[in-house]
Amino acid sequence: xxxxxxxxxxxxxxxxxxxxxxxxxxxxxxxxxxxxxxxxxxxxxxxxxxxxxxxxxxxxxxxxxxxxxxxxxxxxxxxxxxxxxxxxxxxxxxxxxxxxxxxxxxxxxxxxxxxxxxxxxxxxxxxxxxxxxxxxxxxxxxxxxxxxxxxxxxxxxxxxxxxxxxxxxxxxxxxxxxxxxxxxxxxxxxxxxxxxxxxxxxxxxxxxxxxxxxxxxxxxxxxxxxxxxxxxxxxxxxxxxxxxxxxxxxxxxxxxxxxxxxxxxx
Numbered sequence: 001x002x003x004x005x006x007x008x009x010x011x012x013x014x015x016x017x018x019x020x021x022x023x024x025x026x027x028x029x030x031x032x033x034x035x036x037x038x039x040x041x042x043x044x045x046x047x048x049x050x051x052x053x054x055x056x057x058x059x060x061x062x063x064x065x066x067x068x069x070x071x072x073x074x075x076x077x078x079x080x081x082x083x084x085x086x087x088x089x090x091x092x093x094x095x096x097x098x099x100x101x102x103x104x105x106x107x108x109x110x111x112x113x114x115x116x117x118x119x120x121x122x123x124x125x126x127x128x129x130x131x132x133x134x135x136x137x138x139x140x141x142x143x144x145x146x147x148x149x150x151x152x153x154x155x156x157x158x159x160x161x162x163x164x165x166x167x168x169x170x171x172x173x174x175x176x177x178x179x180x181x182x183x184x185x186x187x188x189x190x191x192x193x194x195x196x197x198x199x200x201x202x203x204x205x206x207x208x209x210x211x212x213x214x215x216x217x218x219x220x221x222x223x224x225x226x227x228x229x230x231x232x233x234x235x236x237x238x239x240x241x242x243x244x245x246x247x248x249x250x251x252x253x254x255x256x257x258x259x260x261x262x263x264x265x266x
Contacts, residue, residue, distance in 0.1 A: 005036075006034055006035055006036045007034075007035045007036065007077045007078070007224070007227035007228050008035070008036045008038065008074055008075060008076045008077050008078075008227065009026075009030050009035050009036065009037050009038070009076060009077065009078050009079070009080065009220070009223055009224060009227050010037075010038045010039075010040065010067070010070050010071065010076040010078075010079045010080070011023055011026040011027070011030075011037055011038065011039050011040070011079075011080045011082070011220065012039075012040040012042060012063070012066075012067060012079065012080070012081045012082065012093055013026060013039070013040075013041070013042060013080070013081065013082030013083050013109075013216070014041065014042050014043035014044070014045055014055070014082065014083035014085060014111075014120070015041050015043065015044045015045060016045055016047045016213070017045060017046055017047050017048070018047050018048040018049060018212075018254070018259065019259065020049065020212035020213040020254075020257075020258065020259030020260070021047075021212055021213030021215075021216045021217075021259075022045070022047075022082065022083065022213070022216060023039045023041060023082075025213040025216045025217050025220070025259070025260070025262060026039070026080065026082070026216060026217075026220040027039070028262035028263060029216075029217050029220040029221050029224065029242075029262050030220060030224055031262075031263075032242070032262055032263055032264075032265055032266070033221065033224040033225075033228070033242075035224045035227055035228070036074075038070040038074060038076070039066070040063055040066035040067045040070065041058055041063070041066065042057065042058055042063055042082075042083055042084055042085045042089050042093075043055050043056065043057050043058060043083055043084075043085035043089075043120070044056045044058065047114075048254060048256070049212060049253065049254025049255060049256035049257050049258050049259070050116070050254070050255060050256035050257075051114065051115075051116030051117075051118070051256065052114040052116055052118040055085065055118065055120070057085040057086045057088075057089060058085075058089070060086075060088045060089050060091075060092040061092075063089050063092055063093065063096075064092050064095075064096050067093070067096045067097070067100070067101075068096065068100065071100045071101065072100075076101075076104055076227075077104070077105075077226075077227035077228075078104060078105045078106070078107065078223045078224070078226045078227035079097070079101055079104050079105070079106045079107070079223070080106075080107045080108075080109065080219055080220050080223040081093065081097075081106065081107070081108045081109065081133065082109045082111050082216055082219065083111045083120050084111075084120065084121055084125060084129070085120055085121070086121070086122075086125060087121070087122060087124040087125035087127075087128055089125075090121065090125045090128040090129055090132070090133065091128050091132065093133065094128060094132035094133050094136070095132075097133075097136055098132070098136065101136070102136075105138040105139075105223070105226040105227070106136055106137050106138050106139075107137070107138060107139045107141065107219050107220075107222055107223040107226065108129075108133055108134065108136075108137040108139070108140045108141070108173075108219075109140075109141045109142075109215055109216065109219035110129055110134075110140060110141075110142050110146050110150060111146075111215065111216075112126065112145075112146050112149055115212070115257060126149070126150070129150075130150060130171055131171070134168065134171045134172055134173050135171060135172025135173070136172075137172075137173045137174065138173075138174050138175065138226065138232070139173070139174065139175045139176070139177060139194075139219075139222060139226075139232065139236075140168055140173045140175070140176050140177070141176075141177045141179065141215065141218065141219045141222070142168070142176075142178055142179070143178070143179045143181060143182050143215060144161075144178065144179070144180065144182045145182060147161070147164045147165075147168070147178050148164070150164075150168060151163075151164045151167045151168060153167065155178075161178050161180075161191050162191065162193065162198060164176075164178060165178055165191060165193035165198075166193060169193060174194065174195070175192065175193060175194035175195070175232055176192070176193045176194075177190055177191070177192045177193075177222075177236060178190065178191045178193075179215065179218070181205075181211075181214065185205070186204065186205055187202050187203065187204060187205065188202065188203050188204075188205050189201070189202045190202075190236075190240060192232070192233060192236055194232055194233070196233075199233050201236065201237060201240050203240060203241075203244050206244065206247045206248055208247055208248075208250060209256075209257060209258065210247065210250035210251075210252060210253075210257070210258035210259065210260065211247055211250075211257060211258075211260070212254075212256075212257040212258055212259050212260070213259055213260055214243055214247065214260065217239075217242070217243055217246060217260055217262065218239050218240065218242075218243050219239075221235075221238070221239030221242045221243065222235045222236050222239040223235075224239075225238055225239060242265075243260070245261075245264050245265075246260035246261050246262055246264055247260055248264075249261040249264045
């Protein structure tokens with residue numbers, strides 16, 4: 001009997017040598033959900049739990065080739081875009097997905113800088129992100145600082161967050177998930193704005209220094225849900241629970257912001 005083929009996810013993102021974030025975290029997350037992960041590497045980093053120490057963008061032609069090879073041969077049921085690394089790569093990814101990725105659910109995690117402060121995209125790259133990639137997105141998943149940078153709004157309360165989500169939708173995104181982890185309240189609230197309105201996902205804040213890669217993991221887990229045919233709010237809710245458990249069971253590696261336990265369900 002022929003085994004059932006798993007859903008397919010193409011991840012377009014950077015490589016994290018410490019494996020807490022980036023494509024390494026994406027592959028582990030997809031594997032945890034039984035999804036087949038392919039990758040198009042945009043940036044190679046020298047990175048550990050204490051920060052990003054160096055970053056080297058991959059030539060844009062190679063990024064294009066990776067995407068084209070994956071989509072033309074294996075195909076994809078969802079696409080996740082993370083770190084882009086340069087305006088040239090951002091434009092190449094946008095042009096390639098405009099040509100070959102239409103109709104495939106796309107989760108865009110607009111990573112503008114590392115948590116340690118290294119910028120991953122300049123002003124020109126952000127302009128391409130807003131005008132070429134966000135209009136392709138099924139879901140955009142900024143944290144509060146990223147949402148502020150992309151919209152020009154200051155976000156300190158629910159109304160402001162809703163306004164930022166609506167502004168990102170006005171750029172063409174079908175839905176927006178603004179993540180509340182950068183706040184200080186005891187509960188973390190993520191706001192999802194989509195065609196059916198506004199939905200809030202609230203979870204207790206886990207006081208932990210091992211949260212490296214939460215954004216990558218959440219966006220990839222959501223993309224896995226879309227690849228498996230889940231509705232957007234169900235995919236987001238499941239992904240949020242997955243991240244909570246991954247933080248709670250983190251292995252405690254490293255001397256800084258350590259990685260999650262992506263395989264806690266195994």
